[in-house]
Amino acid sequence: MASLRRILANYFHLSPAVSLALLFFYISRFITLDTSYLDVYANTSWGMPLYYRLAASLVNVGGIMLYIAAILGLMAVVAKSWRLAAASHVFLLAAFYWGAFVKWGGGGPGIGLNPLLRNPWALPHPLMVIASYAMVLAAVAEPRVRERAGVLAWVFSTAGLAAGGYWSYTTFGWGGYWAWDPVETSVFIMWLFLTAWIHGRGSGALYAALGAVFLTMAVTYSGVSPLHSFAGVAAAGKWLLITSVIALIYGLIKASWERGSAFSYLPPLVAGAYIYWIIAGPMAAQSLGLPVAIPSGDSAVALIHPLLIPAVLAAFFGMAKRxxxxxxxxxxxxxxxxxxxxxxxxxxxxxxxxxxxxxVAIYLIVLTAPLPIAASLLKIRKDLAELSHIGFAVLAVGAALSGPYAYHMQYGVVVPLGVGQPALVPLPSPYGPEAVSIKVVEWRAAGPWELVSIPPYLSRLVSPDLAGLMGVWGLDLRFDSVVLNGTKYVVAFGNYTPGFHRLGSYWLYVNSTVDTPRGKLLVAALGIGDRALVFSPQKFDVISAVVACKPNATSLNLIEERVILGIDGAAVEATIRYEASGEFKLIRGLIHGIATVPRGLDDVYIAVTPEVAVVGNVSYTRIALELARRNLNACLPLGAWMLLSAYSGRPLSGGEVNALLKNSPQGYVAYVKIIPMVQLVWIGAALLVAGGLVKAVRRHVA
Structure with a gap:
């Protein structure tokens, strides 16, 4: 028995080293852009900066399991805990099961990153949320680290929620930092349970937080979130949901046996349990095949706010009565x-x-908040962790005052902008009508950067004439491009005599030939179906470019327009991005340029986007058309063709692509709004995190 214990002890001490080594190997595949691995192929591209390659390693379910396994493994070594080592091993097996190391035999530069993830917060936000998962797991698995790990879980979840809110605020172009998206709601549920645990006794709320961890994973990996479907759809969702429900029920039963302060323990616990079923109930129904939507946006507001606002006021009461x-x-x-x-x-x-x-709720939160803030200020000399209570009250006030203006699109005004042409924009605000002067001072294009693969699943967008042109590559002809007076032309070479030639399903009529050092130049017409391509020379459009350029199922990926805006005399920069990877992943590739101009605690918020050309029932943005043209100029006509077909949502003919490439709409469109008191949200979140860190350090020292 003693020898068995030694074997198990040695095994569990080696297990963390294995999990760390495998995580480092996994990350190294992204660093080296080894697209022979499916995760790397699906989320990176040649030329991608190192920072975003690292961010791409946080996108897939298998990779996230590896991160959790490595954190638990590291904690197991520090705490010398076989329980944490065992937990690390479980998540390591889950990483293999859910495809962290699946190979991809197709090669190529990779499909690229989801455009929404190309953001400075793409590393810290998910890392903080994943760390909070791991800390909750550690706190449940190992009682010896429970106090420290539980507080750190709360700190990481608080910081992760704040970072995610700011990311949303500066990315999506409508000014909102919170929309009750199912994933952010699930993380908030975990935060509520952790808050209850910190203020209560026992571990019931901690097990409930574990249920929220698995709920968040289930929602994320099932692809049901409008904003957080980055990890794709995985069968993991159903099993994670079952695990989540079991953990939650056990936690709530355990919590009912424990005692806690009614005004600090119960409000977050009750709110968390209520919101949990708002998400988990419809998700369970979906797993049974029922067409039930998971509440988000307005539907979530209607369900959640009637309980959440009283919970906030109850928390204020509990803080003040101290x-x-x-x-x-x-x-x-x-x-x-x-x-x-x-x-x-x-x-x-x-x-x-x-x-x-x-x-009424807005005024009530604002008017009652000074009392709990005063109570915390009276206690802060003895306990610096009171910063968290102050931060909570400040954040609640900031969310009450800024939330409606951030959330409702109707508070913004859409205005067309020409370069150098100022516009006076009247804006609604709680202080009365205001006007903001805005103009585009200058703009400059940059890029394109990176090269991405055209994924195989887009074969459905290959039009019949494109399929015919692809067949030309197998003919005994060599096509090339030449530049004459700045214009590209396509020419054909081949060992053919003048006259008519039948080439399988194609025909070739050679009018004359010219001997050149590069071979026999043909003045000819090539028949492809009902289309004839005339060579020597033909202008280099997308149709002739397909036969002139070597077959290459790739596309240029990233192009930017950096716009300098003048807002009431202040100059700010907004960067608009367009990425082909967004179209190839069947989401939009355009990311608006966002600029904010602080006015005290308020923000003037501006989202700017290029003008569009409306062709048929599709609005083509200038920057997408420009990227397609640059693909053509770089001899990547298949990239241009498939990019615009993916944008259109249907196979385009060569004539349609050529017609689209002639469009180049000018100017910009800006969406402008005033978001009052939004700085209080970020100040409150910073104070919450600071107080939590003080509490974590204090418990560590103790």
């Missing part, structure tokens, strides 16, 4: 409620687009 008599706190909050109702009844609405009860 320093002030409970009766006085209740009277103060009652007076705040009366004042809020009075303001709304007089028609003084902070957010006219929101309901009357939402406006």
């Amino acid at each position: 320093a002030f008599p409970p009766r006085a706190v209740a009277l103060y909050m009652g007076a705040s409620a009366v004042a809020s109702l009075a303001l709304v009844s007089m028609g003084i609405l902070w957010s006219p687009l929101s309901s009357l009860w939402t406006n």
Whole structure:
């Protein structure tokens, strides 16, 4: 028995080293752009900067399991814990099962990264969220690290939520930092349970947080999130959901046996359990094949806010009564409620687009927040971790005041912009009508950078004439391109005599030939179906370019327009990006340029995008057409053709592609809005994280 224990001990001490080694190997495949691995092929491209190659390693379900396994393994070594080593081993097996090291035999430069992930937050945000998962798992698995790991899980989840909110704010182009997307909602549920655990006794809420961890994984990897489907659809979702429900039910039963303070433990626990079933219930129904939508956006607001707002006010009450008599706190909050109702009844609405009860809630949160902040300030000398309580109240006020303006698109104004032509934009704000002067001072194009593969699943977008042109590559002809007076032409070489020649399903009529050092130049017409290509010379359009250029199923990927905007005299830069990988992944490749101009605690928020050309029922943005033209000029006509076909959602003929490439719409369109008090959200989040770090350090020292 003793020898068996030694064998097991040695095994579990080696297991963390294996998990770390495998993670480093996995990351190295992204660093070296080894597209023989499917994960690398699916999320990188030749020329991609190292930072985004590292971010790409966080996209796939197998890779994320490796990260969790490595964190647990490292903690196992530090804590000398066989339980953590065993947990690391479980996630290591899951990484293999869900394809972390699946090979790809097709080769090529890779399909590229989801354009939404090309952001400075693409590394820290997922790393913080994944670390919070691992810390919850560690806290449940190993009681000896529970205190420290649980607090760190709360810190990482808080920071991850804040980073994700800021990422959304500066990427999606509508000014919102929170939309109750199922994935962000699931992480928020975990944060609520962790908050309950920190304020309570026992481990029931911690097991509930574990349920939220598996719920977040299930939602992410099932592809049901509008904003977080980066990891793709995996069969993992159903089994992760079952595990999640089991952990949650066990946690809630365990929590019912434990005691905690009613005003610090129960509100986040009850809110977390309520919101959990709003996400998990429809997801379970979907797994059974029922057409049930998971609430997000407006539908989630209608379900979640009626409970969340009372939970926030209950938390305020609990914070305030630590320093002030409970009766006085209740009277103060009652007076705040009366004042809020009075303001709304007089028609003084902070957010006219929101309901009357939402406006009451906004005023109530703002008016009651000073009391819990004052209570925390009175205690901060003895306990610097009170920064978290202050941060919570500040963030709640910031979200109440900025949330409606960030969320509702109707608070913004769309305005066309010409270069150097100022526009005065009237904007709604809670302070009364305002006007912002905006103009495009200058712009410059940059790129293209990177080369991406045209994925095999886009073969359905190959039009019949493109398929016919591909057949030309097998003929005993050699096509080449020449430049005359700055214009590209295509020419044909081959050992043919003048006259008519039948070439399988094609025909070739040679009018005359010219002997050149490069071979016999043909002045000829090639019949492809009902189309004839006339050579020597023919202008280099997408049709002739397909036969002139060597077959290459790749495309240039990334092009940018860096726009300098003048906002009330202040110059700010907004970078618009277009990536072919977005079209090839069957999502849009255009990312708006975002600029913000702070005005105290407010922001003037601007999203700028190039003008479009409307052809048929499709709006083609200038930057996409420009990338297609640059593909053509780089002798990558298949890239240009397939890019525009993917953009259109159907196979385009060569004539349609040539017609599209003649369009070059000028100017820009800007979406402008004022988002009041939004800086309080970021300040509150920073204070929350700072207080959590103080608590973590204090528990570590203790």
